[in-house]
Amino acid sequence: MAKFDNWRSPVAHLSEGFPSSLTELPFTHQINLRGDITDKAFKTAVKKATGLVLPVIPNEVGMGKDNIKALWLSPNEWLIVSDHEITDIRDSLAEIHSAATDVSANRIILGLSGPDALEVLMKSCEMDLDPNVFKTGQVVQTLIAKSQAIIEKVSDDTYHIYVRNSFAAYVCEWLVDAHVEYRM
Amino acid sequence: MLLIECPYCGKRHETEFRYGGEAHIVRPEKPEDLNDTEWADFLFMRTNTKGVFAERWYHANGCRQWFNALRHTVSHQIIAVYKMGEKPPVSDQGSEDR
Ligand SMILES: [Zn+2]
Numbered sequence: 001m002a003k004f005d006n007w008r009s010p011v012a013h014l015s016e017g018f019p020s021s022l023t024e025l026p027f028t029h030q031i032n033l034r035g036d037i038t039d040k041a042f043k044t045a046v047k048k049a050t051g052l053v054l055p056v057i058p059n060e061v062g063m064g065k066d067n068i069k070a071l072w073l074s075p076n077e078w079l080i081v082s083d084h085e086i087t088d089i090r091d092s093l094a095e096i097h098s099a100a101t102d103v104s105a106n107r108i109i110l111g112l113s114g115p116d117a118l119e120v121l122m123k124s125c126e127m128d129l130d131p132n133v134f135k136t137g138q139v140v141q142t143l144i145a146k147s148q149a150i151i152e153k154v155s156d157d158t159y160h161i162y163v164r165n166s167f168a169a170y171v172c173e174w175l176v177d178a179h180v181e182y183r184m
Numbered sequence: 185m186l187l188i189e190c191p192y193c194g195k196r197h198e199t200e201f202r203y204g205g206e207a208h209i210v211r212p213e214k215p216e217d218l219n220d221t222e223w224a225d226f227l228f229m230r231t232n233t234k235g236v237f238a239e240r241w242y243h244a245n246g247c248r249q250w251f252n253a254l255r256h257t258v259s260h261q262i263i264a265v266y267k268m269g270e271k272p273p274v275s276d277q278g279s280e281d282r
Contacts, residue, residue, distance in 0.1 A: 058192050058247070074247035075192055126197040140193070141246045142200060148245050 003029075003085065009108060010168040018172075019179045021114035025160065028109065031080040031089065033070070035098030042096050049092040054078055059138045061152060071139045071152060079103070079150070079162075107150070108168050112175065113158040116182040121159060123178045127151070145174045189265050190243045191251045204240030206230045207252045208272075233257055238272055241265075 004027040009015075011024055018024075035042040037056055046054055055062040055072045062070040068082040080086065089100045112121065121129055127142040128134065129151075139152040147170060150162035163171045186198040212218055212226055231237075237257050242250050254263040254272055264273045 058194065074249055077247075126199060128195070142196070143245050146199075 003104070007105070010165045011108065011172045014169060014172050014176070017176055019176065019183055021112060021117060021120075022172075022175055022179065023111045025109040025111050027104065029082045029085050030102070030104045030106065031082075031086055032073075032101045032103045032106075033078045033080055033089075033098070034076055034100075035093070035096065036076060039096065042093070042098055045092040045096055045098075046089070049089040050080060050082075050086055052080065059140055061137055061139050063137075071150065073141060073150075081109075105165070107162040107164055110161040110163065110168075110172065110175070111158065112161060113155075115157060116179065117157050117159055120175060120178045120182065121151070124174055125149075125151070131156070144171055147171050186260060186262065188241060188253070188262060190246055190249070191265050191267050192247045192249055193243060196243070196246055200243060200245040202242040202244045204242050204250065207238040207240045236263060236274075 007027055009024055015024060033046065033054075035046070037043060037054060043054065046052060050064060050068055050070075052062055052064040052068060052070045054070050055078070058072055058075075060072050062072075064070070066084065068080065068084075068086070071079040071081065073079055093100055118129060118131075121144075124144045125142060127140055134140065134153055136153050136155055139150060141148070141150050143149065144151075144161065144163070147163065147167040149171065152160040152162070154160055161171070187195050188198055188201055189195045190201075209226070212222070215223060218226070234257055236254050238252060238254055240250055241253050242248075250268050251265055252268065252270070252272070253265045254274065255261070256263065266273055
């Protein structure tokens with residue numbers, strides 16, 4: 001993981017004050033991918049380079065092998081998140097009208113879990129997070145305390161929250177504060 | 185606050201969107217042929233409808249797509265949303281009695 005050797009988290013100074021239900025996930029490889037999903041060549045090239053079938057249904061996450069996934073962001077945009085570096089995607093897409101941009105340094109990922117996770121999130125976000133509406137395997141781009149965020153529901157009571165580095169400390173402080181009443 | 189249905193993402197809170205003004209204003213084919221009044225008319229003059237109004241919205245904090253909406257300017261009721269390039273699914277002629 002040489003790529004992340006000198007990287008410092010923008011919330012490192014706050015992590016001591018995190019409740020046990022809030023964690024920062026290790027740095028991951030993130031690629032912002034844009035392209036025309038109706039173009040067979042694009043679909044095939046992405047599948048070949050990543051093993052992923054890109055989700056076309058809005059707000060869905062497409063899972064691949066070895067902890068790689070594609071988060072639906074818009075009709076022609078996905079965030080590919082992976083434990084391992086995706087090296088050959090740009091070569092595979094070279095002849096195709098598309099864009100693959102390494103955005104690993106754009107956002108940190110926070111894990112929020114436990115029985116109080118939903119309520120903590122509800123205090124900070126106007127999105128309808130009711131389990132009947134927002135289901136495991138879905139993702140939304142919305143606002144947390146007015147700051148842009150991607151929220152992925154990874155299990156019944158676990159959310160991954162992707163926030164911009166420059167807003168990360170602010171969002172963390174907000175979530176820590178929102179959690180105070182549940183700390184006994 | 186409005187609950188706006190993005191044609192891509194679904195129902196979202198108004199704070200995720202930006203307003204884009206009147207919809208279906210077509211840029212003149214040959215701006216160089218217009219006089220100042222006609223050009224100003226294209227740039228600045230908008231209808232001030234009391235009733236059903238076709239307008240553009242931008243899902244700024246979601247999918248970052250533009251779309252159109254028919255909204256009643258008195259009740260704020262959103263009658264329909266439809267994608268860019270599509271025609272209004274129902275008449276946008278202002279009816280004041282909705
Ligand atoms: Zn949207």
